[in-house]
Amino acid sequence: QVQLQESGPGLVKPSETLSLTCTVSGGSSSSYYWSWIRQPPGKGLEWIGYIYYSGSTNYKPSLKSRVTISVDTSKNQISLKLSSVTAADTAVYYCARVDDYRFFDYWGQGTLVTVSS
């Protein structure tokens, strides 16, 4: 059974860079797409971007200038960096496996990141 676990700082200051890691267990990060999705408190889901195990990426256009997603297949880890954060970036951040770009079949439990000074 594939399991995903997000980790990283729960508090980030405005204008700084948010950095999260997703560790995959029970399976390999190879041969799949991996996405980051976020959910502001009390609000809906927002797709941030994805990476293929080969390293190719695609991002939501409105976030593209601030987002970097990378993969380390040797560690089975997918990373997210979001720069120049503001309070609007406060959210629960989820990593999820993408089944051949069709749907998100496995999700991590999510991690809350608060942007505040």
Place this chain on the structure above:
Amino acid sequence: QSALTQPASVSGSPGQSITISCTGTSSDVGSYNLVSWYQQHPGKAPKLMIYEVSKRPSGVSNRFSGSKSGNTASLTISGLQAEDEADYYCCSYAGSNTFYVFGTGTKVTVL
């Protein structure tokens, strides 16, 4: 790219059937049979319930079914049970510029 439109809330009594709509555009829902539905209980991660409009993953109850007509997809829950009370989100692939767009979310209440 705007979020797909869902009703804010839907309710029903145990045993009844309810349907949640998900309205998009000809650029997303209307163009691709890549609509998926997710169930989210409070404080939990979303769970895949339907993919490719009407397919159920292994382990998901057959009380959940999906369909699509034009730019609108629908999720039907039949034989409503207390455990079905949750938020539900649709999602559609929207092409190689936008990629994925989620719905606004629907809170299902079992009366």
